[in-house]
Amino acid sequence: xxxxxxxxxxxxxxxxxxxxxxxxxxxxxxxxxxxxxxxxxxxxxxxxxxxxxxxxxxxxxxxxxxxxxxxxxxxxxxxxxxxxxxxxxxxxxxxxxxxxxxxxxxxxxxxxxxxxxxxxxxxxxxxxxxxxxxxxxxxxxxxxxxxxxxxxxxxxxxxxxxxxxxxxxxxxxxxxxxxxxxxxxxxxxxxxxxxxxxxxxxxxxxxxxxxxxxxxxxxxxxxxxxxxxxxxxxxxxxxxxxxxxxxxxxxxxxxxxxxxxxxxxxxxxxxxxxxxxxxxxxxxxxxxxxxxxxxxxxxxxxxxxxxxxxx
Amino acid sequence: xxxxxxxxxxxxxxxxxxxxxxxxxxxxxxxxxxxxxxxxxxxxxxxxxxxxxxxxxxxxxxxxxxxxxxxxxxxxxxxxxxxxxxxxxxxxxxxxxxxxxxxxxxxxxxxxxxxxxxxxxxxxxxxxxxxxxxxxxxxxxxxxxxxxxxxxxxxxxxxxxxxxxxxxxxxxxxxxxxxxxxxxxxxxxxxxxxxxxxxxxxxxxxxxxxxxxxxxxxxxxxxxxxxxxxxxxxxxxxxxxxxxxxxxxxxxxxxxxxxxxxxxxxxxxxxxxxxxxxxxxxxxxxxxxxxxxxxxxxxxxxxxxx
Numbered sequence: 219x220x221x222x223x224x225x226x227x228x229x230x231x232x233x234x235x236x237x238x239x240x241x242x243x244x245x246x247x248x249x250x251x252x253x254x255x256x257x258x259x260x261x262x263x264x265x266x267x268x269x270x271x272x273x274x275x276x277x278x279x280x281x282x283x284x285x286x287x288x289x290x291x292x293x294x295x296x297x298x299x300x301x302x303x304x305x306x307x308x309x310x311x312x313x314x315x316x317x318x319x320x321x322x323x324x325x326x327x328x329x330x331x332x333x334x335x336x337x338x339x340x341x342x343x344x345x346x347x348x349x350x351x352x353x354x355x356x357x358x359x360x361x362x363x364x365x366x367x368x369x370x371x372x373x374x375x376x377x378x379x380x381x382x383x384x385x386x387x388x389x390x391x392x393x394x395x396x397x398x399x400x401x402x403x404x405x406x407x408x409x410x411x412x413x414x415x416x417x418x419x420x421x422x423x424x425x426x427x428x429x430x431x432x433x434x435x436x437x438x439x440x441x442x443x444x445x446x447x448x449x450x451x452x453x454x455x456x457x458x459x460x461x462x463x464x465x466x467x468x469x470x471x472x473x474x475x476x477x478x479x480x481x482x483x484x485x486x487x488x489x490x491x492x493x494x495x496x497x498x499x500x501x502x503x504x505x506x507x508x509x510x511x512x513x514x515x516x517x518x519x520x521x522x523x524x525x526x527x528x529x
Numbered sequence: 530x531x532x533x534x535x536x537x538x539x540x541x542x543x544x545x546x547x548x549x550x551x552x553x554x555x556x557x558x559x560x561x562x563x564x565x566x567x568x569x570x571x572x573x574x575x576x577x578x579x580x581x582x583x584x585x586x587x588x589x590x591x592x593x594x595x596x597x598x599x600x601x602x603x604x605x606x607x608x609x610x611x612x613x614x615x616x617x618x619x620x621x622x623x624x625x626x627x628x629x630x631x632x633x634x635x636x637x638x639x640x641x642x643x644x645x646x647x648x649x650x651x652x653x654x655x656x657x658x659x660x661x662x663x664x665x666x667x668x669x670x671x672x673x674x675x676x677x678x679x680x681x682x683x684x685x686x687x688x689x690x691x692x693x694x695x696x697x698x699x700x701x702x703x704x705x706x707x708x709x710x711x712x713x714x715x716x717x718x719x720x721x722x723x724x725x726x727x728x729x730x731x732x733x734x735x736x737x738x739x740x741x742x743x744x745x746x747x748x749x750x751x752x753x754x755x756x757x758x759x760x761x762x763x764x765x766x767x768x769x770x771x772x773x774x775x776x777x778x779x780x781x782x783x784x785x786x787x788x789x790x791x792x793x794x795x796x797x798x799x800x801x802x803x804x805x806x807x808x809x810x811x812x813x814x815x816x817x818x819x820x821x822x823x824x825x826x827x828x829x830x831x832x833x834x835x
Contacts, residue, residue, distance in 0.1 A: 383796070384557065384559055464672060467672075468777065490682055501672065
């Protein structure tokens with residue numbers, strides 16, 4: 219395809235330009251206003267992610283109530299701007315009188331831990347397989363690519379349900395399931411990039427100087443494919459957070475005694491006709507975090523693809 | 530297209546089906562003795578033994594596996610443990626409902642996503658491009674089940690326009706189809722936009738413009754056809770996600786399809802049924818992928834081999 223051709227020819231430029239804008243800011247020193255207007259969406263995304271990370275870490279200090287604390291007198295209290303709302307519960311309470319805001323703050327912990335650890339696991343595994351597959355080729359490449367196809371054909375939801383039913387729900391198992399579902403994308407991307415990098419002059423030069431395969435792979439080729447991996451990983455964190463919440467929503471993710479955004483939505487489903495806030499706020503929280511990660515991902519992708527940046 | 534290529538692709542599809550079935554077999558057997566899950570706790574051991582024998586779970590695992598493969602070739606998955614009917618039959622009973630849902634949501638995706646993407650690309654950085662971007666961002670970021678809950682809150686609870694559960698005719702299809710399709714719509718619109726932008730800047734389009742073609746001809750005759758392959762490939766990959774999304778959407782809307790059946794079957798540890806469902810899901814995905822692969826060379830002559 220035509221775009222592949224142009225990608226290959228501009229590949230080595232990609233890294234240089236991928237690194238330079240971030241570093242170039244020091245050189246050009248754009249004003250605050252320039253920064254805000256040109257990258258406002260990425261900045262907004264990064265700000266949201268930062269706020270969520272900070273609240274997740276500081277949950278015990280900033281949450282107004284115990285997230286598990288039931289209070290049957292305060293059942294289904296509406297949010298503060300509602301006529302019957304109170305300052306006691308800013309976003310209202312659920313069917314057991316638990317404070318929604320506090321549960322959202324604690325729920326952020328689950329989402330972030332699952333999102334980032336699943337991506338780290340899937341990314342490491344996928345990148346290594348992709349490097350091996352693209353660099354060495356041969357039988358290993360064929361086997362790995364068949365595995366990738368298998369992974370991409372298997373409907374993730376079914377695999378996840380299957381594994382979680384068999385091995386039990388819980389944080390660790392969710393991270394593993396999500397990692398199993400997510401590695402294939404990295405392998406494919408890395409393999410393609412390695413295959414084009416392998417034919418480049420700098421690789422040939424390094425090889426003719428007698429450099430070992432592993433050094434060549436990790437010191438020279440890996441940094442060149444890393445920009446694509448970082449972009450993929452950013453989007454992937456967002457996707458993992460959504461998938462975790464979906465599994466918790468189906469009752470197969472985080473056990474109900476721990477507040478998770480998906481679990482909160484599942485709990486609230488039966489009360490939608492009397493308490494809309496149970497069905498709105500946890501979803502809004504997921505939307506905000508995922509949107510923020512996607513905005514940062516979009517920005518990174520544009521930054522690392524010089525054709526889009528200058529286009 | 531050479532016959533060899535078609536044969537190779539078909540062989541690959543069969544290999545993948547085998548792989549997926551094997552994974553399901555292994556994962557299910559790792560979960561322990563299926564018979565113990567089927568009987569009440571105080572069942573006498575003799576009864577359990579005879580049940581194990583009659584269901585074939587007493588044989589060594591390799592033997593069970595070989596028997597499983599033999600039946601797989603004949604498309605026999607055994608009786609569903611919870612329905613007491615042939616498992617494949619139970620799946621096919623629910624098949625039309627899922628197909629209807631998937632079809633409606635793909636239709637929704639195509640008629641909204643592609644025009645939105647084309648408009649956004651040709652009016653780059655205009656208001657419509659920005660609106661498209663916001664829609665796409667929200668669509669890809671909002672979890673499917675939450676979109677479903679919001680739609681129920683608005684259209685069923687508040688305005689009472691559409692029913693919120695079950696399959697009660699065409700109007701009950703609207704909310705589930707939109708819920709299931711909204712993610713793909715967002716993705717397809719962005720993809721159409723970026724694929725189009727990619728070719729809009731290419732040399733052959735510059736040539737087309739340079740020889741005096743009108744912009745409309747450049748866009749429709751030269752640019753759009755070249756985005757079709759990328760689009761088709763993504764739609765085919767999206768299909769696996771769509772079926773996965775069907776599991777959630779069908780649960781939210783109590784839609785009587787294969788997705789909800791999957792949840793029930795897994796919850797009940799109905800092994801034959803789970804195997805049949807996964808097999809049907811995977812076959813569907815493979816058939817769609819295969820069809821797109823075989824179609825692509827006719828869209829792009831460069832892909833034709835030999």
